[in-house]
Amino acid sequence: MHELTTTRNNYQIDPVLTVWGWEIPVYLFLGGMVAGMMIISGYFLFKGRQKEPTCSCFYVPWVSLILLSLGMFSLFLDLSHKVYVWRLYTTFKIASPMSWGAWILILVYPVIIANIFIRLPKFVTDKFPGLEKYSKMLTDRPRLIQNIGVANMILGALLGMYTGVLLSSLGARPLWNTSILWLLFLVSGLSGAAAFVHMVAKNIYERELLAKADNGFLTFEIFVIGLMFIGLATSTEVHQEAAQMLLSGSFAPVFWVFVVGIGIIIPLIIQLFAVNHKIQHTPVAPIMVIAGGLILRFVIVNAGQVSHYLNAHF
Amino acid sequence: MARFAMVIDTKKCVGCMDCVVACKTENNVPEGYNRDWITQEAFGNFPNIQLEIRSERCNHCENSPCVSSCPTGASHYHDIGGVVLVNHDECIGCKACVASCPYDARFIHPDGYADKCTFCIHRVEKGDKPACVSVCPTNCMYFGDLEDPNSDVSKLLKSRKWHTLHPEAGTNPHVFYLT
Numbered sequence: 334m335h336e337l338t339t340t341r342n343n344y345q346i347d348p349v350l351t352v353w354g355w356e357i358p359v360y361l362f363l364g365g366m367v368a369g370m371m372i373i374s375g376y377f378l379f380k381g382r383q384k385e386p387t388c389s390c391f392y393v394p395w396v397s398l399i400l401l402s403l404g405m406f407s408l409f410l411d412l413s414h415k416v417y418v419w420r421l422y423t424t425f426k427i428a429s430p431m432s433w434g435a436w437i438l439i440l441v442y443p444v445i446i447a448n449i450f451i452r453l454p455k456f457v458t459d460k461f462p463g464l465e466k467y468s469k470m471l472t473d474r475p476r477l478i479q480n481i482g483v484a485n486m487i488l489g490a491l492l493g494m495y496t497g498v499l500l501s502s503l504g505a506r507p508l509w510n511t512s513i514l515w516l517l518f519l520v521s522g523l524s525g526a527a528a529f530v531h532m533v534a535k536n537i538y539e540r541e542l543l544a545k546a547d548n549g550f551l552t553f554e555i556f557v558i559g560l561m562f563i564g565l566a567t568s569t570e571v572h573q574e575a576a577q578m579l580l581s582g583s584f585a586p587v588f589w590v591f592v593v594g595i596g597i598i599i600p601l602i603i604q605l606f607a608v609n610h611k612i613q614h615t616p617v618a619p620i621m622v623i624a625g626g627l628i629l630r631f632v633i634v635n636a637g638q639v640s641h642y643l644n645a646h647f
Numbered sequence: 648m649a650r651f652a653m654v655i656d657t658k659k660c661v662g663c664m665d666c667v668v669a670c671k672t673e674n675n676v677p678e679g680y681n682r683d684w685i686t687q688e689a690f691g692n693f694p695n696i697q698l699e700i701r702s703e704r705c706n707h708c709e710n711s712p713c714v715s716s717c718p719t720g721a722s723h724y725h726d727i728g729g730v731v732l733v734n735h736d737e738c739i740g741c742k743a744c745v746a747s748c749p750y751d752a753r754f755i756h757p758d759g760y761a762d763k764c765t766f767c768i769h770r771v772e773k774g775d776k777p778a779c780v781s782v783c784p785t786n787c788m789y790f791g792d793l794e795d796p797n798s799d800v801s802k803l804l805k806s807r808k809w810h811t812l813h814p815e816a817g818t819n820p821h822v823f824y825l826t
């Protein structure tokens with residue numbers, strides 16, 4: 334026998350960690366979506382698609398800006414000592430991914446705004462006519478626009494990776510402590526963003542392209558999930574236990590039904606038919622992909638908190 | 648440079664929880680929270696069963712993930728004795744440290760900041776012992792400087808068998824359990 338009993342019963346710590354509620358999964362999901370959108374919009378700018386009047390690179394950054402702000406607000410809501418939030422920006426802690434993230438978020442804003450400036454919508458130029466000259470300055474310089482595209486892609490990739498690294502650096506939680514989490518969150522962010530742009534794109538070429546790209550991302554995501562399980566299953570006992578929670582334990586139904594089934598496999602099948610022109614493009618598959626991405630973050634954050642290091646007290 | 652550590656003799660500890668009560672009183676630990684607690688570990692096969700009773704708390708790790716994960720520097724190593732402390736007015740309550748501690752030694756104080764055992768540094772700086780050590784009726788707890796070869800803690804670690812909690816976590820804990 335091997336039994337541990339403890340008198341500790343700290344709020345949100347025992348019997349399992351529940352310090353992170355809905356705010357962190359929502360923040361990670363929105364961060365991932367923004368990352369994906371920055372990469373997609375940046376790619377279109379890099380390819381010079383801003384010459385196309387219906388290019389999604391004109392409105393996607395607006396969505397990114399809104400989602401990013403909502404994500405940061407969600408993170409802010411999670412903080413339990415809110416009046417000191419400014420402390421994040423009085424220091425940079427190289428070993429803390431949370432600190433990296435705070436600074437990446439600050440760098441992401443100007444890059445998205447630079448993208449927005451390439452073509453300002455009428456309601457903005459009507460209100461602030463002076464801004465138009467900056468917009469013209471950019472449209473006259475295609476190389477600069479390309480560079481803005483590259484900056485969007487790089488910072489988008491960093492943001493997407495960071496959402497995974499944030500969790501995987503917390504080594505005390507075996508489920509998160511897998512070096513592939515950054516890739517899972519990045520590719521999930523990309524597939525969610527591709528699904529969103531596919532759903533709203535006015536340009537038929539872009540819609541087709543993103544549906545195809547999304548199929549690629551979803552297929553790759555299945556592959557990454559497989560790798561994650563192989564990594565956990567071949568690691569220590571606690572990592573194997575963590576994998577079990579998703580494979581057959583209490584988180585398995587929601588993981589397999591909502592994340593893998595409804596979030597990846599079914600939309601992948603629907604979109605394969607759509608890109609082969611067997612059926613029409615509808616918002617059904619993209620909505621499933623986006624919902625699956627959100628549920629993935631919830632499952633990983635919650636199950637990760639439950640997964641425990643070496644049964645330290647049970 | 649001092650390096651403070653705690654040594655707890657599991658052969659003497661009876662799990663009376665005096666240390667728990669002393670800590671709560673000394674540090675005004677709010678209701679529903681504990682900075683230290685008692686763990687009983689039973690292992691073996693009948694009839695060869697062993698029981699280890701331990702008074703547990705933050706291990707004031709030398710390589711503490713709570714310090715490295717903190718984005719603001721609120722969690723830090725104190726200049727004296729390498730004690731791991733939290734500056735309340737630098738803590739934003741992000742809980743990264745709480746999630747990163749393999750021992751679940753931290754919690755979020757109802758006032759919003761991360762909280763845990765301080766080795767009673769306010770007493771130690773005055774030359775007193777931590778509250779838990781000073782009240783233990785079986786005298787099973789020792790506190791002192793590992794850098795001083797003549798301290799109780801150094802001598803006990805040299806003369807007795809001991810273990811730390813989950814050394815495989817790589818945190819280099821500084822609470823030692825004599826067995």
Ligand code: SF4
Pocket residue numbers: 704705706707708711712713714731747748749750751752753763818
């Ligand atoms: S026991 Fe936990 S809270 Fe204490 S120093 Fe180690 S990692 Fe940090």
Ligand code: SF4
Pocket residue numbers: 716717718719720721722733737738739740741742743744745760761
């Ligand atoms: S909760 Fe406070 S002490 Fe802990 S990591 Fe966040 S800022 Fe640092």
